[in-house]
Amino acid sequence: xxxxxxxxxxxxxxxxxxxxxxxxxxxxxxxxxxxxxxxxxxxxxxxxxxxxxxxxxxxxxxxxxxxxxxxxxxxxxxxxxxxxxxxxxxxxxxxxxxxxxxxxxxxxxxxxxxxxxxxxxxxxxxxxxxxxxxxxxxxx
Amino acid sequence: xxxxxxxxxxxxxxxxxxxxxxxxxxxxxxxxxxxxxxxxxxxxxxxxxxxxxxxxxxxxxxxxxxxxxxxxxxxxxxxxxxxxxxxxxxxxxxxxxxxxxxxxxxxxxxxxxxxxxxxxxxxxxxxxxxxxxxxxxxxxxxxxxx
Numbered sequence: 001x002x003x004x005x006x007x008x009x010x011x012x013x014x015x016x017x018x019x020x021x022x023x024x025x026x027x028x029x030x031x032x033x034x035x036x037x038x039x040x041x042x043x044x045x046x047x048x049x050x051x052x053x054x055x056x057x058x059x060x061x062x063x064x065x066x067x068x069x070x071x072x073x074x075x076x077x078x079x080x081x082x083x084x085x086x087x088x089x090x091x092x093x094x095x096x097x098x099x100x101x102x103x104x105x106x107x108x109x110x111x112x113x114x115x116x117x118x119x120x121x122x123x124x125x126x127x128x129x130x131x132x133x134x135x136x137x138x139x140x
Numbered sequence: 141x142x143x144x145x146x147x148x149x150x151x152x153x154x155x156x157x158x159x160x161x162x163x164x165x166x167x168x169x170x171x172x173x174x175x176x177x178x179x180x181x182x183x184x185x186x187x188x189x190x191x192x193x194x195x196x197x198x199x200x201x202x203x204x205x206x207x208x209x210x211x212x213x214x215x216x217x218x219x220x221x222x223x224x225x226x227x228x229x230x231x232x233x234x235x236x237x238x239x240x241x242x243x244x245x246x247x248x249x250x251x252x253x254x255x256x257x258x259x260x261x262x263x264x265x266x267x268x269x270x271x272x273x274x275x276x277x278x279x280x281x282x283x284x285x286x
Contacts, residue, residue, distance in 0.1 A: 045226025048219050073267060074216045074274040075184040076174040105271065120271040137270040140176065 010130040014088040018059035027061045028108050030087070035103040051105075055097055060087040060108060062119070065135060080139045083119060089129050099124050099132065106136065144207050144285050145187050147248045152211060152283075155246070156183060161237045164230065165215060174216070180274070181217040181230055183238065188212035188280060207285050210259055213238055214278035218269075228264075231277035239279075248285060255284035 021027045037049035068081030085106060090096055099121070106119040119136035127133055149171060157169045167174065167182030174182050191208035215234035217227035225233070239258065246253045262278035 041226045041229055043226070043229060045228045046219075047226045048223055050223050072173065073269040074174070074180060074218065074276075075170075075172075075214065076178065076182075076216075077176045078269065079176065080270060101271070122270065139270065 006128050006130055010088070010128070011090045011094055014130055015059075015090050015092045015094075018088050019092055021061075022059040027059050028111055029057045030060045030085075030106050030108040031056050032058060032097070032099075033105045033107055034100065038103075054104065055091060055095075058087050058091065058097070060085055060106070062086075062108065062117075062136075078139060080137045082122070083136045083138055085119060085132070085134045085136055087132055087134075089126065089132055097132070099134070106134075144248070144251055145190070145209055147251060148209065148211070148246070148283050148285065149187065151246055151248055152185060152213075152242070155242050156185065156213070156238060158241050161234065161241050164234045164237050179220075181215060181221045181227075181234060183213065183215055183234060185211060185213045191284075205286060206254070208255070209283050210280045211283055212262065212278055212280055213242075214262065214276055216274065216276055218274045219272045227273070227275045228277070231275050235277055235279060242281065246283065251285045253283060253285050255282055257282055 018027060022029055031053050032055040033051050034054040035049040036052045039047045041047050062083050062085045064081060065084040066082040068079060070079040101121040101124050104121055108117040110116045117138060119138050122135045122137055125133040153169060153171065161183060162168060165181050165183045167178045167180055169183045172184065172186045174184055187209055189210040193204060194206035195202035196205050215231040217231045219227055221227050222230050246256045259280040259282040262280065264277050267274050
């Protein structure tokens with residue numbers, strides 16, 4: 001058992017609460033994907049590494065955080081909307097989730113008729129090491 | 141857009157939409173804009189600039205003799221496009237495949253192509269979309285028709 005209220009909240013209580021909420025069907029689960037083995041090409045270009053699952057079955061809730069926009073990027077029409085994802089800072093095994101906004105991406109699992117959803121990190125909010133409130137964009 | 145440039149557009153699409161290009165530009169080939177549901181990499185081409193139209197002057201109304209356009213052909217990639225080569229390199233490889241596919245001649249029905257060659261490269265640029273960078277690489281080709 002961790003000592004200190006915030007430590008107990010972050011490491012022990014919140015993961016358990018989120019897990020129970022997930023069991024009750026109130027929150028979803030997601031995989032946090034990362035990138036392994038990025039390299040630099042012969043011309044100095046960065047070559048992205050392959051996608052890997054860094055953290056799995058993380059209970060998460062998501063909500064729209066701001067109005068979206070529609071525009072053209074990459075000579076393609078793109079619509080995107082901003083979300084806030086809330087999830088515990090520790091896994092159910094007590095491991096600290098170390099987020100890297102430059103390489104991590106969230107994949108919320110399918111639920112019933114709800115499809116898989118991909119969220120791209122904009123900024124990471126760490127609430128006292130207890131929960132993450134991460135601002136993301138979802139395209140399409 | 142003129143009737144001749146419409147013919148050129150169709151002919152260029154036919155030239156570019158071949159396996160030599162689409163095996164690299166897996167998203168496909170599109171005129172002006174790619175559709176929203178297509179993933180990078182892809183090629184976008186468009187009539188970028190029309191040159192002065194040349195007429196011959198006679199006793200009657202002027203007769204069009206030459207139409208001279210610059211067409212932009214762009215490879216668009218992002219950091220998710222490939223894990224074996226960088227997006228810049230992939231875009232350049234796609235452009236090289238485009239040059240090969242375009243060849244050295246273009247045939248139109250009812251018109252004659254009198255100039256068909258690479259004119260200049262587009263200055264490369266990048267843009268950021270959410271968590272990734274998009275790379276634009278392109279070239280201009282000149283197509284003159286009578």
